[in-house]
Amino acid sequence: MPGFVPAGQEATPSDATGDTGGGGGGGDGLDTLGLDPLLIALLKKIPTSGDWPAAQRVRWFRTFAMNVSQIYDDDNQPVEMKIDLDKEAAN
Numbered sequence: 826m827p828g829f830v831p832a833g834q835e836a837t838p839s840d841a842t843g844d845t846g847g848g849g850g851g852g853d854g855l856d857t858l859g860l861d862p863l864l865i866a867l868l869k870k871i872p873t874s875g876d877w878p879a880a881q882r883v884r885w886f887r888t889f890a891m892n893v894s895q896i897y898d899d900d901n902q903p904v905e906m907k908i909d910l911d912k913e914a915a916n
Contacts, residue, residue: 861896864889883910 855865867889871877890906898904 863892863896867892879910883908 853869855868858865860868867885870885886908890908894903894906
């Protein structure tokens with residue numbers, strides 16, 4: 826049966842299916858945090874277990890920091906952050 830969306834409101838996939846948009850029904854709860862969808866997508870990229878090499882983690886943190894800055898910083902005063910791998914600590 827077709828769904829009804831009142832005037833002035835957009836239909837989303839969750840409106841029609843009752844799904845909360847959990848990205849596959851994993852029940853991770855990230856969508857309920859009220860964060861920007863871009864940050865949610867990046868958080869979902871973190872491996873749940875197993876090997877996550879240091880270089881890949883650094884790249885992820887840099888990407889996350891850049892996107893947080895894009896979302897929350899004032900365009901006139903962006904926060905600059907440097908994230909590096911301490912090679913001595915990694916060994």
